[in-house]
Amino acid sequence: MNVFLKNKIENSISNFNFNSGLSLDALPVEEKGELMEQSRIIKIPRKAVLYSEGEPPKGIYILMNGKIKISQLNFDGSVQILFIYTTGEVFGHRPLLGNDKHPVTATALADSEVVFIEKDQFLKVIERSPRFSALIMQSISHEFTILVNRINIFAQRGIKERLALFLLILNETYKVPGQMSEEGEITINRNDLAGYTGTSVENLVRTLKTFKENNYIRTMGKSIYITDFEALYALSGV
Amino acid sequence: MNVFLKNKIENSISNFNFNSGLSLDALPVEEKGELMEQSRIIKIPRKAVLYSEGEPPKGIYILMNGKIKISQLNFDGSVQILFIYTTGEVFGHRPLLGNDKHPVTATALADSEVVFIEKDQFLKVIERSPRFSALIMQSISHEFTILVNRINIFAQRGIKERLALFLLILNETYKVPGQMSEEGEITINRNDLAGYTGTSVENLVRTLKTFKENNYIRTMGKSIYITDFEALYALSGV
DNA sequence: CGCCGTATTGAGCGCTCTCAACGAGGGTGG
DNA sequence: CCACCCTCGTTGAGAGCGCTCAATACGGCG
Numbered sequence: 001m002n003v004f005l006k007n008k009i010e011n012s013i014s015n016f017n018f019n020s021g022l023s024l025d026a027l028p029v030e031e032k033g034e035l036m037e038q039s040r041i042i043k044i045p046r047k048a049v050l051y052s053e054g055e056p057p058k059g060i061y062i063l064m065n066g067k068i069k070i071s072q073l074n075f076d077g078s079v080q081i082l083f084i085y086t087t088g089e090v091f092g093h094r095p096l097l098g099n100d101k102h103p104v105t106a107t108a109l110a111d112s113e114v115v116f117i118e119k120d121q122f123l124k125v126i127e128r129s130p131r132f133s134a135l136i137m138q139s140i141s142h143e144f145t146i147l148v149n150r151i152n153i154f155a156q157r158g159i160k161e162r163l164a165l166f167l168l169i170l171n172e173t174y175k176v177p178g179q180m181s182e183e184g185e186i187t188i189n190r191n192d193l194a195g196y197t198g199t200s201v202e203n204l205v206r207t208l209k210t211f212k213e214n215n216y217i218r219t220m221g222k223s224i225y226i227t228d229f230e231a232l233y234a235l236s237g238v
Numbered sequence: 239m240n241v242f243l244k245n246k247i248e249n250s251i252s253n254f255n256f257n258s259g260l261s262l263d264a265l266p267v268e269e270k271g272e273l274m275e276q277s278r279i280i281k282i283p284r285k286a287v288l289y290s291e292g293e294p295p296k297g298i299y300i301l302m303n304g305k306i307k308i309s310q311l312n313f314d315g316s317v318q319i320l321f322i323y324t325t326g327e328v329f330g331h332r333p334l335l336g337n338d339k340h341p342v343t344a345t346a347l348a349d350s351e352v353v354f355i356e357k358d359q360f361l362k363v364i365e366r367s368p369r370f371s372a373l374i375m376q377s378i379s380h381e382f383t384i385l386v387n388r389i390n391i392f393a394q395r396g397i398k399e400r401l402a403l404f405l406l407i408l409n410e411t412y413k414v415p416g417q418m419s420e421e422g423e424i425t426i427n428r429n430d431l432a433g434y435t436g437t438s439v440e441n442l443v444r445t446l447k448t449f450k451e452n453n454y455i456r457t458m459g460k461s462i463y464i465t466d467f468e469a470l471y472a473l474s475g476v
Numbered sequence: 477c478g479c480c481g482t483a484t485t486g487a488g489c490g491c492t493c494t495c496a497a498c499g500a501g502g503g504t505g506g
Numbered sequence: 507c508c509a510c511c512c513t514c515g516t517t518g519a520g521a522g523c524g525c526t527c528a529a530t531a532c533g534g535c536g
Contacts, residue, residue, distance in 0.1 A: 072390050075475050080390045098379030133371040140378045141336030147385040148341055152310050152318045154392035155436030198393030237313050
């Protein structure tokens with residue numbers, strides 16, 4: 001894939017996904033140190049729940065390695081996956097700041113490790129550091145924009161288009177950082193992918209099949225690899 | 239409608255709508271004064287556009303009276319309405335803080351007046367006031383939660399359910415503040431209501447018709463009045 | 477080998493969309 | 507004042523998409 005197209009696609013995708021929206025790397029050393037001094041590491045095995053919908057938030061989390069899915073349960077029992085976080089991403093801070101209970105459930109998709117920072121510690125550092133406040137406002141505002149874009153996708157596009165877009169997003173999520181290849185191994189299972197796309201498993205499988213027949217993707221076991229980025233990009237209509 | 243039920247419904251609806259999410263009333267007098275000193279009032283006649291998708295944000299707006307719709311255009315020409323702002327609401331601050339271009343277009347649904355505050359002035363006050371920063375972080379974080387809930391709605395529910403929910407939201411938007419009656423006159427036209435619900439005009443009309451036949455709503459001319467809040471609430475499944 | 481969770485395929489139905497036509501109401505110009 | 511037009515709302519018919527239910531493969535693990 002030529003580099004111009006690659007950039008164009010990544011650029012568009014970034015309007016619908018906020019991997020590393022909030023990075024503590026941009027923080028001055030003092031604030032970062034202060035945050036980290038009370039932190040501890042939590043291990044979450046695959047399928048374990050980090051927090052559940054309805055719980056009061058206890059602190060914020062930074063994902064060190066693994067994958068965490070953020071999902072919401074419907075009254076009818078169906079599950080919608082909203083985000084999948086990967087290494088380096090910060091989460092759990094928004095309900096803390098907004099005085100909400102957790103609106104979502106966080107579950108490990110793979111064995112994961114997170115750094116946990118206590119609510120009080122986090123709020124204390126924020127209060128003292130305008131720099132940190134500004135960083136958070138910037139990140140959440142940007143993420144707000146991204147969610148608005150997503151609502152549009154869900155309200156207006158069919159499953160083919162949505163899946164095309166989410167595969168491109170997942171490729172970003174699953175590709176190995178620092179590696180030149182733009183192709184990631186998407187290891188999410190069909191049920192979760194259906195919940196992410198907002199459809200049933202059967203429909204998801206059928207759509208994947210047509211993508212395979214068109215050589216947009218290929219599969220090995222349960223893993224999915226994108227073979228034609230441009231086609232998916234065109235299909236997603238973004 | 240008994241007061242217990244009314245509260246339950248309003249409470250649930252507030253998870254999907256953020257009327258008055260950010261209110262400057264909670265600001266200390268000095269900050270508010272500083273913000274307002276450079277402000278000016280802009281009149282926007284019905285159907286006029288306040289700002290368009292893709293423009294760089296110039297400042298923030300406080301709606302004094304009227305109604306402003308926030309919409310996004312799709313590549314296929316369809317329009318999704320995301321919010322409808324009413325008196326007292328603040329908007330346009332998020333792209334400013336997130337360094338984004340406007341992701342949406344703001345159009346007057348009725349003759350409106352807004353207070354406009356310059357970008358620089360707004361950012362200056364924020365920088366100086368941790369109190370203001372905290373207020374904004376709280377508001378945007380909460381709004382983020384609401385958008386997450388909405389994505390779920392669009393991804394998982396059919397048109398009947400969505401329309402039931404949005405009618406309840408619009409009732410809050412259109413009811414006269416301070417008036418005891420919980421019933422508002424929803425004056426939005428069919429095309430906009432379809433764009434808000436995320437469906438076609440024809441489908442919208444049909445769904446409205448079944449609501450009328452079930453006595454959930456009644457219409458007078460183009461206005462819609464809710465007659466059975468409980469039924470719509472149950473239907474919305476929230 | 478049998479079990480269980482996951483993936484895939486098939487069939488049929490219902491919902492939603494699109495295209496098309498018609499109706500109602502308001503405004504304008506003759 | 508009336509005829510016309512334009513916008514908005516409503517109704518009908520047919521096609522296609524996406525859902526559910528049901529059955530069948532597949533693969534790891536005891």
